[in-house]
Amino acid sequence: MTVALLVNPAARAGAHTGAAERAAERLRTHGVRTTILSGGSAHESSELLRTAIELGAAAVVVAGGDGTVNLALQEVAGTGIPLGIIPSGTGNDLATTLGLRELDPVSAADAVAAGATRDIDLARVTRDDGSRAYFATVLASGFDSRVNDRANTMRWPRGDSRYTLAVLVEFMTLSGLPYEVELALVDGTIRRVTGDLLMATIGNGTSYGGGIPICPDADPADGELDVTLIRPAGRLRLLRLLPRVYKGTHTGIDEVSTFRVRSVRLASPGVTAYADGDPIGTLPLTVDVAPRALRVFVPR
CATH class of the missing domain: 2.60.200.40 (Tumour Suppressor Smad4)
Incomplete structure (x- = not known):
């Protein structure tokens, strides 16, 4: 499996302070090819993620909070491409809903590598x-x-x-x-x-x-x-x-x-x-x- 791991350097609680690197290292130990994407803005991050999906990323993982996760939603909604979360932002409310909030980056990466998924609804504005x-x-x-x-x-x-x-x-x-x-x-x-x-x-x-x-x-x-x-x-x-x-x-x-x-x-x-x-x-x-x-x- 090839994973695009999205990090937003502007995330308010510092999603770029090591959580992404720790998660990527753990995923690679499971044999998951992982590329870290870090844009200088929300728009640039979205473009990088869109390109990674077009190049064949089989899954998307986000290191950050709900705002950064939301960037990824816009690209993966309705595609069947699974989304993983490394909870490291301010809110982490979606991570809480999914039972991920208390997981450290290594444990959250293990959940991605294990491959268990569920389908949930989204709200469309x-x-x-x-x-x-x-x-x-x-x-x-x-x-x-x-x-x-x-x-x-x-x-x-x-x-x-x-x-x-x-x-x-x-x-x-x-x-x-x-x-x-x-x-x-x-x-x-x-x-x-x-x-x-x-x-x-x-x-x-x-x-x-x-x-x-x-x-x-x-x-x-x-x-x-x-x-x-x-x-x-x-x-x-x-x-x-x-x-x-x-x-x-x-x-x-x-x-x-x-x-x-x-x-x-x-x-x-x-x-x-x-x-x-x-x-x-x-x-x-x-x-x-x-x-x-x-x-x-x-x-x-």
């Missing part, structure tokens, strides 16, 4: 200009996308606590935003939600931001997407809500609505949506499910 992109975990808009804006500009602290601090800072200026949401429910009916929302999130996976279970019941292999909408409330009440969000027990609160959908359209003026931790487009956006679009390596 269609922008108003017709362009498309995929994501694997959660799309965030509203309060949580503002948290991402802030977290991405913070130099300290590193790791998951960066998101926690960004949440607390953004909470101080919390306000609702006008939304129009159109939900194509799994029973075939259409439901529309309009009015102010604090946040609107779409989950193919359960968590974002390094393990925050915003869509706690999402299953990336059920052919459906989970939507979580949170309406404005008093700041003190919302402050009490935050710990429940981190525990995944928030879905029973009056201000929280959840839906199972085949597709959803989100619209709100000037709001940038984030998916897999990085910007994916400005609302309005339409998101639908691409069933079993990604083959991933998993531990045996």
